[in-house]
Amino acid sequence: MKKVINAPEQVVEEMLQGIALAHPQYVRRVEGFDVIVRANAPVAGKVALVSGGGSGHEPSHGGFVGKGMLDGAVAGAVFTSPTPDQVYEAIKAVDGGKGVLLVIKNYTGDVMNFDMAAEMAEADGIKVAKVIVNDDVAVENSTWTTGRRGIAGTVFVHKIAGAKAETGADLEAVQQVAEKVIANVRSMGMALTPCTVPAAGKPGFTLAENEVEIGLGIHGEPGTHREELRSADETTAHLMEKILADLQLAAGDEVAVLVNGLGATPLMELYVVNRKVHQILGDAGMKIAKTLVGNYMTSLEMAGFSISLLKLDGETKELLFAAADTPAFVQV
């Protein structure tokens, strides 16, 4: 294992210190907890958003704490859902009196830990609402009751629900728009290489030279199948086909695109993928209102990418374009 770290046990702690030191204008650490909140938290008169999950997906979620997106982010051990007490601290630190929306990616552990935290906060009289993001079309919804996983599409939920909260909307309205985003966002990814959880010391799986995994999860959970590496255009077309089959867009629909790097994929390659995504959508007569290309939801040093499509309506489009000011996403 070749990593720029001091010790696997310290990596999350030291990362959080590094984040707080880098971005004091945006965020601060909640003393004694693995929680990053806005520097000025709690923001009075605004619904607060809390997200989080295992670490190793940076800039998710700490990088999206700031104006127009999240109020707090909880960092679990690498690839492991954070514990309820940590989430509970985050909720308490950001609640400005209008309640807190938890943005949870659909993993059993995340859902249970955030649930327990919500119960704890509600016992304190804090209003808490939850949304569960499940954008990964690689995992069929029907067959397995756990449902689809939450992956990179989550960033759109942060952006749009965060913008809604910034308007002064109440908890129910913020939750509603988050649900709308979740209903309209679909993603799928693929990986060229595995990654190594520091505490494990070795890769979570192996791929032969020239073999790729299609539909892989952001924690290295196996995908739909393995195949020989194809061209960027072929792979992109394959992922787009799966996404479009599920999202069912019509010509004239307006969408937002996120071509997300998993950690070790050069931006050069992500742009090559983006080119094909635009071609496919353009050929189908869809309008692309906004495109994001880069590392938004990573899996440590995994090489690969995911594509997310969000179908927009008037409200979500306006909120998507609203100003945001966070360490990893700024928009004027």
Added chain:
Amino acid sequence: MKKVINAPEQVVEEMLQGIALAHPQYVRRVEGFDVIVRANAPVAGKVALVSGGGSGHEPSHGGFVGKGMLDGAVAGAVFTSPTPDQVYEAIKAVDGGKGVLLVIKNYTGDVMNFDMAAEMAEADGIKVAKVIVNDDVAVENSTWTTGRRGIAGTVFVHKIAGAKAETGADLEAVQQVAEKVIANVRSMGMALTPCTVPAAGKPGFTLAENEVEIGLGIHGEPGTHREELRSADETTAHLMEKILADLQLAAGDEVAVLVNGLGATPLMELYVVNRKVHQILGDAGMKIAKTLVGNYMTSLEMAGFSISLLKLDGETKELLFAAADTPAFVQV
């Protein structure tokens, strides 16, 4: 070679298409050339900035084309300086009548190709000035006449000279502040893994498991030496020592920090490095005005990082904090 591409010969072309499709609000492609310019280029009444170099360093430089930074970026073949005719096109496309500053990284090829382009543009009556960035302290200035290389510190030149140009300053003033940044910025990097130029098909060098290269250039040029991988804190301290020996800061000095990922290094690790950088500077009594952590000047999928320190004065600090709006760097 495992890459998300279609063909090595097409990768720069397709990347440029992907960039133009992703960010139409910021940039456009100069038809027929490997040149990205501001969507509204040429901007009248403003000195224009052009940078560029080999491709494979994304988001450098196309990602920094926009308000408050560059006006144009020229993309050479992967890791190969662009040719003079391409640079010449960029100059012509962005000149708004107040002249063009070329921001060149100090490599023989870059310097010669940009020089030839400047001659061509000057023959057309365009005012052209040049600055040569040479921030890499791994390469001693004295012994070798080629001088130090230009690496990630270049991003500070784009930011600060770009902000100066936005104030309406004339070419000489913009060049002067660029020179000031260059005189005050120092960088050094290290790599854990090599990277593969698509056209070459195999890694440019090899490192044993647990071996790292200290002082490596952004094109995989060998560094000062190889050693066994040490802890993040030890490696960071070593690079900082070299940088501080050259930059000669005094307690009370104000600096900007860039912890730059080379492509495959998780943000998590960059933040661990940042923590140590802040500790070292804090212990020495220096003030950190701004910190950037992320992939700003990459080497394809190389794992590793560089640290850049910029000593600030009143002028450069104000310009560093000025607004910028580009695909890869937005500041309000």
Added chain:
Amino acid sequence: MSSFTVAALEAVADTIVQNKELLTSLDAAIGDADHGINMARGFEAVRVKIRAAAPGTDISGLLKLTGMTLISTVGGASGPLYGTAFMRAAAAAQGKATLDPDGITQIWSAALQGIKDRGKASRGEKTMLDAMEPAYEAFVEAVKAEKSLVESLDAACEAAKEGIEYTKTIIATKGRASYLGERSLGHQDPGATSSYLMLAALTEFCRSQQLGA
């Protein structure tokens, strides 16, 4: 009884820490390769906490301490599940100064229900329940048949072991392994394995104490 409970919990903690690699590698095959890491982190903390607990803390207090520690250190799916199990066990153990088979049955039943409430899974979904529930039923039956505590625990262990084998034959429909669909076949569930290991450690501990043998 309090120091006995501490020792029993330590035995359970030790076995989890010792099997960190095994549990992680089972999770690597059908999950995300962290079950052993998560559980070992939790039970290392439990070891520290229960050793440091005020002398005389009762059974319920120690179980609660264990549950709270697991909840706040394990994370993932197994943290809230095992954490809830111990919290419910603590509630059921309240007022109990010593443990007879009936008391254990009550506590165990509460713990099992806690896992079901929290995880909303049932037997046959390739989870820890596939070890835990048959083990509980075998224990109840053995107690009814007036077997000794150790004998009853042995029966429970046997059933848990069979449960592990059973998980190899089914497709996961809960937890992270469910994403695998048919590819989860042939692999044993990490959580079922950790459940069995804890039970086996408790059984060995009781045997070594010649408790109710």
Added chain:
Amino acid sequence: MSSFTVAALEAVADTIVQNKELLTSLDAAIGDADHGINMARGFEAVRVKIRAAAPGTDISGLLKLTGMTLISTVGGASGPLYGTAFMRAAAAAQGKATLDPDGITQIWSAALQGIKDRGKASRGEKTMLDAMEPAYEAFVEAVKAEKSLVESLDAACEAAKEGIEYTKTIIATKGRASYLGERSLGHQDPGATSSYLMLAALTEFCRSQQLGA
């Protein structure tokens, strides 16, 4: 003479394209592993351009086309250097309808000066000049000694080859290899090698044409 020049340039282009891997691997050792890729890209373009050139384009015109094509396709350090060399050669060849040894000397001298002007290097810095300049001098001397064109070119090739060997013994102080300091010792310079290869191809071409033999 025009079709002869086209054929000569094609021979030069062919040798560069054929040696793409060699030049790249030499550059991998002390540079950035692209010299062969750069040069092959450039000379593939040259091949296309000169074949498509208007019939009857004179020597100067063909050299200029080659120089401009190299400048606009090679990039890196070698692009402007070789490009400038051919541009200067074109200027020196202006008005020349055929080439005698004296004419070649003039053209070569101009090309060499172009490289020096552009790269600001001199002999002994481990660059293409360490092959090019001794080769030029050997050629001039052989012509003075009234050797035939092919004999003179052979002498130049010999000197260029020695120049390559010499680059192994010195530290680079120009170009990308200079960052290596002492670690550049023992390696031969890629640019010196490409210079030699071009010269050797030209020589073989002249020999095959039994030109001035």
